[in-house]
Amino acid sequence: MWPSAEVPRAEPRPEAGPLGGGSRRSSEVCRLCTPAPSVTRERPNLGDPGRSSQISVPGSPNEVGGRLGTMARAGMERWRDRLALVTGASGGIGAAVARALVQQGLKVVGCARTVGNIEELAAECKSAGYPGTLIPYRCDLSNEEDILSMFSAVRSQHSGVDICINNAGMARPDTLLSGSTSGWKDMFNVNVLALSICTREAYQSMKERNVDDGHIININSATKYAVTALTEGLRQELLEAQTHIRATCISPGLVETRFAFKLHDKDPEKAAATYEDIRCLKPEDVAEAVIYVLSTPPHVQVGDIQMRPTEQVT
Numbered sequence: 330m331w332p333s334a335e336v337p338r339a340e341p342r343p344e345a346g347p348l349g350g351g352s353r354r355s356s357e358v359c360r361l362c363t364p365a366p367s368v369t370r371e372r373p374n375l376g377d378p379g380r381s382s383q384i385s386v387p388g389s390p391n392e393v394g395g396r397l398g399t400m401a402r403a404g405m406e407r408w409r410d411r412l413a414l415v416t417g418a419s420g421g422i423g424a425a426v427a428r429a430l431v432q433q434g435l436k437v438v439g440c441a442r443t444v445g446n447i448e449e450l451a452a453e454c455k456s457a458g459y460p461g462t463l464i465p466y467r468c469d470l471s472n473e474e475d476i477l478s479m480f481s482a483v484r485s486q487h488s489g490v491d492i493c494i495n496n497a498g499m500a501r502p503d504t505l506l507s508g509s510t511s512g513w514k515d516m517f518n519v520n521v522l523a524l525s526i527c528t529r530e531a532y533q534s535m536k537e538r539n540v541d542d543g544h545i546i547n548i549n550s551a552t553k554y555a556v557t558a559l560t561e562g563l564r565q566e567l568l569e570a571q572t573h574i575r576a577t578c579i580s581p582g583l584v585e586t587r588f589a590f591k592l593h594d595k596d597p598e599k600a601a602a603t604y605e606d607i608r609c610l611k612p613e614d615v616a617e618a619v620i621y622v623l624s625t626p627p628h629v630q631v632g633d634i635q636m637r638p639t640e641q642v643t
Contacts, residue, residue, distance in 0.1 A: 402433075404624030407542075409434035409460070412483065414490050416470060416527060417497030419446040421586030422548060425612035426494055426619050428454060431461035433620065438483055438490075440468040441497070470497050470523035471515070480530040489538050493531035494619065495524040495556075496548040521555050528563060532574065541573045542627050546619060549580040557633065564630070575630055577622050582637040585609035608638050 413430050417423035418439030424446065427439040431454045439447045447465035454463050466482075469475045483490055499519045503512030528545055535543040545563065549556045560578035567574050614636065622631045 402624070404626065405433045405620065407627075408492070408623060410436065411491040412436045412438065412487050412489070413492035413494060414438045414440070414479075414483065414527070414531065415494045415496055416440050416468075416523070418450075418465075419443060422581070422584060422612045422615045423494075423496040424450055425616040426496060427463055428459075429613075429616040429620055430492075431459045431463050434460040435492070436462050436464065436487065438464045438466050438479075438487075440466040440470075440479060442467065442469050470527075471518045473522075473526055476523065476526050476530065480527075480534060484534060489534035489540070490531045490543075491535065491540055492544050492546070492623065493527055494546045494548065495527055497523065498548070498550060521559070524556060525559065528559075532567075535574055536572075543574045544623060545574070545576045546622060547576070547578045548615065549578050560633070564632075573627060575627075577631045577634065579615065579618050579622070579634045580636065581610055581615050581618075583607055583609045584615060585611060610636060610638055 408430075413435050415423050415427045415430070415437055418427045418437075419441035423439065423441070427437050427447070428450060430437045439450070441447060444465040444467045447463065451463040451465055454461070466479055468479045480490070497519060499516055501508070501512040501516055503509050503516070524547060528547075531543070531545055535541075547556045547560050549560075557578055557580065560576055563576045567576060618634055618636060622634070625631055
């Protein structure tokens with residue numbers, strides 16, 4: 330694994346050391362880790378956290394992107410061998426998006442606070458023979474120095490970021506009327522500030538390499554509604570900068586992941602009930618939306634995508 334070096338804040342941005350990952354003043358040099366050996370992955374049972382079931386890597390007929398047709402796959406050809414950053418890639422939507430991009434032949438840096446699941450996913454993708462590569466990276470997005478070290482390492486070892494998918498998010502049971510200030514700050518730090526920092530660093534990475542067709546995709550939710558306004562502001566700034574870099578906001582409804590069990594970690598029954606009344610979206614549904622957005626021609630700006638489940642469970 331490649332833990333991000335923690336260094337004092339300094340301007341300008343930290344420069345990568347000889348092997349990347351932190352500033353030259355850092356006592357530890359970080360490295361992008363290689364995929365772990367092939368392993369069998371377990372998928373937790375949402376209704377019973379104590380149970381799990383094996384999942385297989387999707388085969389060619391059903392893999393994400395396959396259902397979008399020939400045109401979408403052709404549109405993804407221009408991204409082959411280019412680098413995408415996916416935050417929150419250890420599970421749920423982020424893992425599905427990372428897998429889908431590797432299936433399309435991209436180099437994907439998947440980051441999260443813990444990278445065990447990403448290492449397992451990287452091994453699955455390698456074992457399945459997908460043309461791309463998944464590179465796990467440990468990064469605490471609530472820590473700006475971790476984020477800057479990650480971008481510095483990507484710059485050093487892989488030139489830079491061509492696609493930035495801001496997926497990571499967190500929720501706390503802190504309502505506006507009775508919530509704790511610390512809980513609000515934690516959510517804002519990850520859901521808004523970290524997204525903004527990653528956006529800034531990704532844009533600078535594209536600009537310094539004269540990449541004019543990059544894409545920034547923000548995965549939104551009810552707890553991250555500020556992201557909708559931020560994305561629109563970003564689009565206006567990109568227009569003013571006279572660049573063809575595009576920005577898109579994807580706002581899915583309820584998605585069947587482990588997110589509710591993290592939110593209601595002391596009440597698993599309440600967490601399980603979250604997914605029982607509505608036929609939820611799947612992480613792969615959101616991944617397909619990402620592939621669709623990226624597959625559109627460079628002159629097409631896809632704005633906001635709203636995704637909702639269509640049926641209630643009877």
